[in-house]
Amino acid sequence: MEKADSFLLVLQHISSNLSRKELEDMKFLCKMKIGKRKLNEIEYGTELFSCLMQQNLLSMSNTDFLVSMLQSLKRDDLIQELANFVDNKPGPGQRLDPQVEAQLEVAFEILCDHVGRDWKRLVRKLGVSQVLIDRMVYAHPHDLREQFYQSLLLWKNSNDTEANVSTIEKALRDCYLNLTADILAERLEKLEL
Secondary structure, rough: OOOHHHHHHHHHHHHHHHOOOHHHHHHHHOOOOOHHHHHHOOOOOHOOOOOOOOHHOEOOOOHHHHHHHHHOOOOOOHHHHHHHHEEEEEEEEOOOOOHHHHHHHHHHHHHHHHHHHHHHHHHHHOOOOHHHHHHHHHHHHOOHHHHHHHHHHHHHHHHEEEEEEHHHHHHHHHHHHHHHHHHHHHHHHHHOO
16 A cells, blocks of 8 residues: 555544544634635535645645644544554554454454443443543433444544454453353454364
C-alpha cells in the first residue's frame, strides 16, 4: 500500500471516530480558513479533510492544523494515530497477524456477550482512559454493547504489542471475571483444534 493511500486511510479512520458534535466543533475552528457556504455543506470528517487538503492546510507532511483541532477536542487517541503514521508505524488494522485478529474478534464477541455492566472496569484494566470510555458512552448513549465493543476496538488499535487474547484473559482474571476468562479460553481452544 502506498503511503498516500495509508494517509487517506488514517484520515478516514479519524473521521469515523468523530462524533457529530466534534465535527461541528472542527468546522467552527475552520471558519477563517474555509468559506461558510462550503462549511455548511460538510457532513463528514472526510469532506472537511478534503477541503483542508485543497486549501493546503493538510497533507502527509503537514498535519499541524489537524493536530491542533484534535488537541482542542482532547482527542489524544486520534492524535496518536496521526503520529504513528508520521513515524511510519502501521495504521489501524494493518499490523496484527491475521490469526491474532481472528482470535480478538472471537474474544470481543465473547466479552460483549458475558461481561455486562463490568465492562468499564475491564477496559480500564486494559489501559483505556476514563475520558475515552466516557467518549464511547457519549457516542452510543443507548447501546451498552456498542460502547463496550468500540472501547475494545480503541484498545486494540492503540496497542501494537499488547493487543492479544492473553492480555484480555489476564485482565479478566484481574477483575475477578474468571467465568468469562474460562469461556474465552475454552472457545479459543476449540478454534485451534
